[in-house]
Amino acid sequence: MEKSFKNTLKSRFPFLCGKNLLLAVSGGVDSVVLAYLCKAAKLEFSIAHCNFNLRGEESDGDEDFVIDLADELEVEVFVQNFDTETFAEEAKISIQMAARELRYSWFQELSSTLKFEYILTAHHANDNLETFLINLVRGTGLEGLSGIQMENDKIVRPMLDFSRKEIEIYAHKNSIQWREDSSNASTKYLRNKIRHDVVPVLEELNPQLLQGFSQTQSHLKESEALVEDYISLIYPKVVKNGKFGYTLDINFLKKVPNTKAILYQLLKSFGFTEWSDIHNLLDAQPGKIVYSEEYRLIKDRDTLILTEINNAEEQVYTIAEGEDLLMLPFGKISFRTVKEIDEQRENTRIFVAKEKLQFPLKIRKWKVGDYFYPFGMKGRKKISDFFKDKKMSLPEKENTWLLCSGEEIVWVINHRADDRFAITADNQEIIRISCSLQSFS
Structure with missing residues (x-):
């Protein structure tokens, strides 16, 4: 795996060499192996660890373990403690979402303050498959089925081509120690339920599940790129920048095939969910509105007008x-x-x-x-x-x-x-x- 990792760096991530990197390390086998692989590849990196204080002494044990790991690898370590439950309650979001927001917000803060050029995470092929299945269950478009991106701005995931099994074999072979998160065994959360109950059944049906999934995902990404190219071509014919926001030409939209799909591609980043209602706006009476949390789409005579929702108090x-x-x-x-x-x-x-x-x-x-x-x-x-x-x-x-x-x-x-x-x-x-x-x- 060490050789394969170095080849991956050379072929896909040559820009990481010589850069100041920040590794997200939880203490689990995935991130610990990533740290050892980066050390073997002679990358310049520091470690960042989040203590979400969700598992009492176990969380503190993870923190101590990561500090010792950094000492062993002779790299700098940064640790941040979070009151995750309070943050989730105040933000009215799930614990998992709260942990994600806190984690990436802190990583970006560290990156900005200490001039880290890239942030590396240990997402692997199984994580990618699980994310695909989660999005499939919840309902999504092509972008939700195309999986986790290897690169997303400053976030880089160099282990997406490796399976959990490969990572664990490498850890055992090299006598690498790691921490087990007891919450990973619970099927209370959707991801764990898919990991423990769904994926094993799929692997029984197809022992080469990850390889087959990789091929399918490759085709989906090609389809997504094709759709994006098509939308780029018709965008200037449909969308104009008006006085109050964007306007969409209704007459043009009615002439092109797959109008509903085009509306989805044009408006998906604005938080809308009621796509049938949006499609129905094309033939609705002027003044009809469809809302997302931050935006609204208004039917005018020959256009749809996209504006932000202004909740400011009336000014006099x-x-x-x-x-x-x-x-x-x-x-x-x-x-x-x-x-x-x-x-x-x-x-x-x-x-x-x-x-x-x-x-x-x-x-x-x-x-x-x-x-x-x-x-x-x-x-x-x-x-x-x-x-x-x-x-x-x-x-x-x-x-x-x-x-x-x-x-x-x-x-x-x-x-x-x-x-x-x-x-x-x-x-x-x-x-x-x-x-x-x-x-x-």
Whole structure:
């Protein structure tokens, strides 16, 4: 195995030689063997060990073992203790997920602080098979079936080609000691249940299970690459970067085959799960929305609009009398006394009678029930109906601001002024209000 490991380094990971590496070592046979193999290959590395404090004295014993191992191998060791149960409870996630988040977060912190160029973990072929089966049971796409990646940014897994059996044979042959995690024997967790109850049955059906799985996974990865290439080709024809997020062309999506699969590939990284609902958006009424935890997909007329969910509290900005410029998140608004009305009445500015204004003025988003008296029209109109007439999308409505005097709307900013504040007499003091938009968020 030592020779095979060196060949793997030479053929797949030549960039590791001469680099400052960090090895994740739990004390189990996999990570301990990885440490010995790296030492034999003359790699420059340090060891990182996580004590999750989940098994009492056993966890502390693992920590002591790893410290002794580092001493034997004459490498530096870093140890971190975690209150994993408290973290899991506060984050409302499983113990396994909590341990994973804590582990990789600390590894990245060490890597950044101490300039480790790569982080090595001891995942092997059996781990890969188990992950495949877990994803298969839970339901997944091609990426979930293509298994654990050998490289993922700074994370490198140089033992993925080796089986658990090969690793244990190497350990026994070289009299290598390791620690057994008692929790690995329990079938309480899904991975252990698959390891102890499912994989042995599959190996009875096919003694060459890992080899067959490796071939299948290779084909799946090729298929995944083919799909990614296809999506890269059609992406610029489907997706545009709009004012409020990404927009997807509905007419184009309806013309291409396998629309649902394309939507999945385009949107899978945004946390959506209700793929049938997303597909149904193509023929839904405008305004229909599908949500993920952090994003939403909105049906507009000819597009789907992808935006982040904004949970920020409503902002209200005030303008005192005498202020001539106010900088706001969405732009700047200015006030200037003028002698006459400019004939070029643009949406970006309005002219009002100062005596009709009640200071301080307010700038806020619209709410249900708002109405105003549109300049140039008779009677009042609900803001919601005004938006509807202008065929505004939901994000456009959400990012429209109102300038208000007391409870009355002076200006639907950059859209329409209110007739009640218009100049009606020659002796009225005229204020020109201008707004320059910088963004729509």
